[in-house]
Amino acid sequence: MKRIETPSNITRSPDKVVEDFIEARTDLVQSELAALSGGCLVRRYVRLVDLFLGELFLSLGLRQELSSRNGNGGMAILALGSYGNRELCLGSDLDLMVLHELPLPRKIERILLQMLYLLWDAKLEVGYTIVTPEESKRLIREDFGTLTSVMNSRLLLGSRSFYRGFMDSFFSDLQQDKEDLLKKIVLARRKREEKYGGEAYFIEPDIKEGPGGLRDFDIMRWVARACFGWERFTDIKRSPVFSHFEINKLNYSKGFLLKIRNLLHTMTAGKEDRLLLSHQEQLARLLSYSDSPYMSGPSRFMKDLYLHMNRIRYVSEEFLTKAMDVISPSSLDPVPPSFPAEFEVVKGNVVIKGGSPFRDDLILILKAFETANERDLFLGSGFIWEARRKITKEKRRLVEMPGAKEMFLNLIFDPRNPKIMRLALEIGLINAFIPEFRRIRNLAEFGYYHVETVDLHSLRTVEILYKIQSGAFDSEWPLLREVWNELKHPEWLFLAGLLHDIGKGYGKGHSVKGARKITRILKRLGLKGEVIKTITFLVRYHILLARISQRRDLGDEKTVVSVAQMIRDPDLLKMLFLLTVADSEATGPMARGEWKRLLLDELYFKVKKILEGGKLAAPDTRRKIAKKRAQALNLLKDQFPVKAIEALINQASTRYLMEVQVEDIVSHIRLALTMGEEPYAWALKKLQGVPVTRVIQCTYDRPGLFSKMVGVFALNNIRVLSANIFTLKNGLAFDVYEVTNPVDPYREKDRWEKVQREIILALEDRLPLEQLIREKQKGLLQSKSYIIPQRIKVKVDNEVSDFFTVIEVISLYRPGGLFEIAKQMYSLGLDIRFAKVNMDEEKMMGAFYVRDREGQKIYDGEMLRELKQGLAQGYGSGESYPTW
Amino acid sequence: MKKIEAIIKPFKLEDVKEAVLKLGVSGMSVTEIKGFGRQKGHKEIYRGAEYVVDFLPKVKVEVVVPAELTARVVETIKENAYTGQIGDGKIFVLPVEKAIRIRTGEEDRDAI
Secondary structure, three states: OOOOOOOOOOOOOHHHHHHHHHHHHHHHHHHHOOOOOHHHHHHHHHHHHHHHHHHHHHHOOHHHHHHOOOOOOOEEEEEOHHHHOOOOOOOOEEEEEEEEOOOOOHHHHHHHHHHHHHHHHOOOEEEEEEEOHHHHHHHHHHOHHHHHHHHOOEEEEEOHHHHHHHHHHHHHHHHHOHHHHHHHHHHHHHHHHHHHOOHHHHHOOEOOOOOOOHHHHHHHHHHHHHHHOOOOHHHHHHOOOOOOOOHHHHHHHHHHHHHHHHHHHHHHOOOOOEOOHHHHHHHHHHOOOOOOOOOOHHHHHHHHHHHHHHHHHHHHHHHHHHHHHHHOOOOOOOOOOOOOOOEEEEOOEEEEHHHOOOOOOOHHHHHHHHHHHHOOOEEOHHHHHHHHHHHHHHHHHHHHOOOHHHHHHHHHHOOOOHHHHHHHHHOOHHHHHOHHHHHHOOOOOOOOOOOOOHHHHHHHHHHHHHHHHHOOOOOOOOHHHHHHHOOOOHHHHHHHHHHOOHHHHHOOOHHHHHHHHHHHHHHHOOOOOHHHHHHHHHHHOOOHHHHHHHHOOOOOHHHHHHHHHHHOOHHHHHHHHHHHHHHHHHHOOOOOOHHHHHHHHHHHHHHHHHHHHOOOOOOOHHHHHHHHHHHHHHHHOOOOOHHHHHHHHHHOOHHHHHHOOHHHHHHHHHHHHHOOOOOEEEEEEEOOOOOEEEEEEEEEOOOOHHHHHHHHHHHOOOOEEEEEEEEOOOOEEEEEEEEEOOOOHHHHHHHHHHHHHHHHHHHOOOOOHHHHHHHHHHOOOOOOOOOOOOOOEEEEEOOOOOOOEEEEEEEEOOOOHHHHHHHHHHHOOOEEEEEEEEEOOOEEEEEEEEEOOOOOOOOOHHHHHHHHHHHHHHHHOHHHOOOO | OEEEEEEEOHHHHHHHHHHHHHOOOOOOEEEEEEEOOOOOOOEEEEOOEEEEOOOEEEEEEEEEEOHHHHHHHHHHHHHHHOOOOOOOEEEEEEEOOOOEOOOOOOEHHHHO
16 A cells, blocks of 8 residues: 655654644743734734645645546635634634545545544544535535534635535525525524523623524625625625614624634633633633722623624614515505504604605704604614714704704603614713613623623613513503502602612712712702602612511511611602612512512511501401410410410510411421420421411420521421521420522422431430531532632621611522521520521521620620631631532 | 443433543443342242342443543433432442543544
8 A cells, every 4th residue: 555645755644743833832822812903913824824734735636636637627725704704712623624536545544544634633623524515515504503604614635616606606695585594593593592692601601603603704704795795704895785884893802702712712622712700800801891989890891892892783673674675675565554654664663754864953853763662663774873973972962952852751751662762872872871880881780680781781681670560560460560550650660760779880889879869860860850860869868668577577577667667658668669669670580579578568567557547557356366366266265275375475475476377377386396305396388479387386495496497497408488486484495487499399298207307316416417418518519610709798787677687698509508697606605586487509697686685785895806707717718619 | 530330221222322422421331230239120929039120221431631621421311311319310420540542542632
């Protein structure tokens, strides 16, 4: 067999070529990655790969083989996809296609195989196909991905005329049915948006496939090439339809994304395209985004990223719409009845009549928005572009036009078309009328709790308020619309929804800071009087109800009364309630949830009752208790001797009788009178409409009971939501825990039995709880990419309750965390009587009503400091998360 | 390095594969297997002996990944293999001591 001849005196050996390439690439990455612009780096890298392949072809003898094949059928090696396009990123796949007319000779096949190995050895991810033109056409027809990657192809080696012929026929096939192609492209884009546009991807966007990612740029290029025959994207400027496109800005945005993508590929040593929180944090540091007084470094970085992605997203959308218009121009839609004379409708978009541009009549912008809003239409892309330009240049004049402010407010007061609201934000209309909005534009709050940037979250809040108004929540939460219908000025709520987080652009304490801005903003919009007072109040207290309902004992009358004293007016309460609902629904999955809804409802009703009763004081407790006693007695007297029942009730505290519902009191007494010698007895009640079980338990009180309970629940993946602990004078503990249901609905019964067994073991100190919990924590797989380093926070409130000190602890979430806190408190001699706990994947928030051993409130600063220190030591410090 | 073994429902294989590859995992092994877990098959007595008649068809996916990728791969498999029904499968994470690519002799990270 003949040896493959490699003219080693002129060229280097293939292995040496690979070695040199790896070195050159490492060099490029180390010296230039952070310094070069994205576009520049990518060009340098592609040149490097081109040279590398060229030398490989030579040193493997492939170039010589191919050039000696004249007359033996065409053959060509093509670069496809991003490599073909000269936009290869460091971790991207290198896609190659070997196109051959006649069956490949053995020898060439062998060389190709050898080449493949060498490419792998060079750490390139290679995708390759070896096909005849017919086979490739079949692939192109069947697979959209192949089609688009061939569109970007270029010749690396082989017969130029053969390649030309192939591409000419490829493009002429495409040109046959441009409309069909465009439809396919639009469809593929929509599919991508469905997959990568969801809530989870908003905080951690995919910069290639996500909305506004690099793929959107590709799409424009495909359309330009395939539908209009422009070889370079900049050629679109030649067409009057696209002449206004700001290619430079667009290229800048693309360069930004390319740079980020390359950094990301290097950081992850792979082809990661999703910008996880951990990457965001690293990149912000790498690119020197430092913290500002109002914004953290990562937030500033993400603000830029969203700006660029939004730009690419909206320009590509506009581009596609325009392209569609050119390829299949459609006639006007029939003019709807009583349609404003200035406009007409094309494909569901409002445009200026006769297609003429509007000159100085800026009011037309608002009028078009109004028209589109009312009739569920959108605006034409040319109109949008022109409106955007006008708003940028002449926002002052626009705002001061007679009637402008009223029209803007009307839009806000009737936000029926979310797409139009979003457009108003995108083209700067909202910023023009509310300049303070600029601060929250694209402002990301670093973390998983808030799904969207603050500006979009504000719009989403408005959207949800509108949904409440239009009955979208009627089946799952009918109360909302009932409350809505009682409002005197429901439309004010939309404005409050839009502005509720405006303070977030001004640093910490956003509700106070936001409320201070409201008067100015609203006066500027021409509003005065009661509306200003109302909205200021709503913005100031928009987190009050959520906070109190999730962190305070709603059974304690004093809590409810103090909320009522703060709000004072039933109508304000209703508005605040609805704003709270919309705000949390709009925030993200961590903020909503049936349990939180239930707590909020409870607080709402309790405060409402007080406000409507007309007196801001707790009702007569004595009468209430007497009534409850009588009811309980009545329910139990057929089963047990009245004397025994009364004896037990007499042991109970006033707080117990005040806070616990009659049916739970009945359960407690029944358990106590039937448990006999058992150390522990419980009754489980599944709550309606929420995945929560109420554990009503009876046992003998003992030190550390609470921590043992939460420890056993944690071991069994059951989360404690609230605990109400009462000790009778005879030493019995009548407790009420509310906990999440076991995770496996198929095996609930088994799980509860196990929990009960373990509780009894724990009570008898026969379960090594600490050790078991430590083991559980050790095996923890941290699925979130990044945990915001959070110092443990301990707040103390001696005002809210007459009998207890309320200690709020905020810390990172980890399984068993509550157990550790409870243990810590116990060791300091704190007696927990009520706890309300709120956890998500990010943090744990617990409010603990405690007393000291003598039953007094805690005024001892030293002890609180000790508590804080102890918690921080065991908890907040470095070793909390094992990383794999 | 960790080896992740996931036993999943066969019709979820495509979703799992696609999603895992996107994370930069460069290869995986897939085996068709049969077995049962908590869901069991049903038992039958045949001529006095007890038989489990119903081994259920499953697919086993195996990938070896650098340690720091473990959590994300596990999470991704979980998301993509989930139906909420009994028999969604299981994921095991095992330590891997050594990996060697036979052709080149590369080791560990370079070999996976």
